[in-house]
Amino acid sequence: MSQRGKPRQTRRTSAQAGSPRRGLLIRITAGVAILAIVGAAIAIQAGGGADDPGVAFTINAPTDGATVSSPVTLDVALHGSQLGSPGDGLDHLHLSLDGGQPIAEYSSSRLPLQIPSGRHTLTVELAGPDHAPLLPDRSVTFTVTG
């Protein structure tokens, strides 16, 4: 009986000795994987979408230094990007007037804006479905006459 018990005890001992090492190996592997994902995520966040040469946008109107009347027509030309619902994997614009709180525009890249008289700066940013900017923002400064 005691001889039967011995090998079982030996097997259990070796299994117990291997388990923490295996657990540590799994944890280290998982830790390295997490670090790799975080590193890639930070690199993507820091670099924006600049890595993708296919995505670009320009502000066609109003032009920089122009004098326009309200409503001001904003016309943004998109290349390699389509506006729409983030749920469909599509991009959107962030619009900010004079450094104010940006608003999101999902449907159209050509829209009339009611802007009071005076000199203004409009900043446009192209954001992906995760709401992160895809490219550095662009600004135009113009004057609105009554």
Place this chain on the structure above:
Amino acid sequence: MRRPDTRQTILRHGPVVRIAHALLALSVIVLIVSGLGMAERLPGQAVSMLGGHVWLGDLHRQLGLVFGVAVAGLMLFGPAAGRRLIRDMCRFRRGDATWFRSFVRYVLAPSRHRPQSHDGRFDPGQRIVFAVILGSAAVLTVSAAALYLAPVGSTSLLAWALRIHVVAAVIFIAALAVHVLVGVGLLASHRNIGRVMFGDGRVKQGLAYTLWPTWTAGQITDSNADAVAGQQHGTPAAASGHTDLARRLDKARPE
């Protein structure tokens, strides 16, 4: 098994767990609000008051990244007690299924019914809610990683990652709502349970015995053993309920 003294309280969670829970709750609230604001699922005025769509988006992405890494790091490399806690949260036993019927009767009429006994540190209902919270949080983390890492213009991948993220968020919030409803002690069956996490960490022995009978009996037995060890050894530490110290003293006692 000694029956509980309904006037006495029992320590359910120590200060470290309560602080960790509070930090977790705060982070999750900020992530939920910023996520809803970013997705324009809150009224426009509220989004504006909270800093706007872009600011909330930045907050959600950056806090989400830090939070996901911190939680994953703690689960992998943190104290073993954390992994034991997660195991206790998600381990189901044969017989747990029949517990639910008795629990519904207890919630509806706590003065007339008692839930069926179980041997978990958490009751089966808690464990289901925790399992859903942990499962949906894992899906949220993986889908968020996909959103971070998907190449620009990969419309289909981004759309799927976002849809999965949103569905997981809805399930997560629903499970969290159940957890909060029960945990704040609004139900008559769980009166004053809120102090377990947002008070001194203690719960009345009677309620603890009703909800977690085996765990409570174990705690009472432990504290009795400590008191006995304290009397035997005359050590104030053992008598005052320092379980580990009392056990070590007991082991060190000559046969």
